[in-house]
Amino acid sequence: MEVLSKKMSSDIVKEKVIRKGAEANLHYGHWFGKEVIFKCRIPKKYRIEDLDKTIRRARTLNEAKALIKVKDYGVNVPQVYEIDISSSTIIMKYINGKKLKGLLNELDDIRKHQYFETIGCFIAFLHKNGHIHGDITTSNIIITDYEEIFLIDFGLHEYSDSIEDKSVDLHLLKRVLISSHGTDWKLCFNAFLEGYQNGYLDANPDECKAIIKNISVIETRGRYIKKEERL
């Protein structure tokens, strides 16, 4: 934290914690007049220091790099302003909006369809450029007041061109939809796939089909899933 605190003139102000996440604390603040989020990966005392340092350093660097790269593909992500490895902190643009998780149940079907189609399209942009988000959940999608959709939390981001990794990414979203948003999951996931296919189309339609098909193969690999119960 030392490096950051030295720099903390009135131009860089870290204010209140707005969210305590599983691995990082999000602070609201200002950076040269801009509204920003300080994403600080806090030391986890439950794991030993060596392991903790390695994980935090790698994830901070990885996330920052990913955020900087993927915005070039037309995906809405927060702009990165500054990275501080010593305190595992990323300073990025503050996105004023709500998590999709909280909004979803209040949305009408048309909106749900619209949103998930756009999200599918974004994920396709990531995938066809070799980026895996790694943690696509409704908590990691923000909807602003102007109905812009932002993807956040690239902490588990990976580079990969393999069909398997891309399918796993989609499979994780499907799992989250089923477990947290029970009754709606089909509508949402189908809209998502529609957007995904449209987004992927120009790149490589065969690969796109293979990725979607592979989701069901992954599902059967889960423990004790019967063939006829595959979704």
Place this chain on the structure above:
Amino acid sequence: MKFNKKICLGIESTAHTFGVGIVDFEGKVYSIVNDIYVPEKGGLHPVQVKEQHVNHFYEVIEKALSEANFSIRDIDLIAFSQSPGLGPVLKIGALVARMISQILKIPIVGVNHCVAHIEIGRLMCNVEDPLTLYVSGGNTIVSAFESSRYQIFGETLDLPIGNMIDSFARDAGLSHPGGPKIEKLALTSTKYLSLPYVVKGMDLSFSGLYTAAKKLIESKDFGVKYSLNDVSNSVQETCFAMLTEVTERALAHTEKTEVLLTGGVAANKRLQEMIEYISNEHNAKFAAVPLKFAGDNGAMIGWTGILRYKLEGGHEISETNIKPKERMDQITIPWRS
């Protein structure tokens, strides 16, 4: 000794434990008796486990009844582990339960083993709606109740945690069960050797970690640069950190206010310490199920059987087929809806 309370006899028979527990309809446990198969070498061989259970079920039931001071005629309900587990082994439990039900003309109810682990935890630890980390030789599951089911938020994609630790212990020349021995060895080491740390969302993978740990003890540096204690410590630290991370992630996602740690591996003090730490961080109540109830046992089956019976009545004999591959998120939980 017969009194006015209704009593259930629960039979656990999914893997190495043939367990019988006697519970009344208010949740009081009268006895727990287990017969555990211990392989001379190697792991569990389903047919050998079955043989052992066939040879011992009678004395286990008799012992459970005499410890509780009941006669078999006092039993009002019989519950058995119907899923999931080793097929030949599940069959023995089902067979014994059907037999008793037919002879005594009492209702029978089949129970999902994983659900039973959570239910006995809720009963014993006085928690209402916990996020559960269920870690044993056969399962590694992060689960919470949502939309009338115990949903699975995260699970292992390959090896269950207990299986991984036991397999590693076996490769290191330790006898079954290896978990407690690895825990003891790890206590005396502070050295950490880097091992694969694989978390995908809330799912886990242990197979790479297992292979890497095995390579460490096969390497020429083993016994020179590091000892088995160091490798044990590294294995525990890595896989428990993974478990803790996904539990924390699920806790942040579900926003539950209670955390329940159960299954055989829940006995590990280091894992308890880590899960308790993150529970405190999120202001959630932490409870580790006592080993007697956290390991496989008949009382958990009995209690879960009672819960289902109170709402839905017993099963027909034709519905008591075993389901070796049933997932806990496939069945609805009427007593919590």
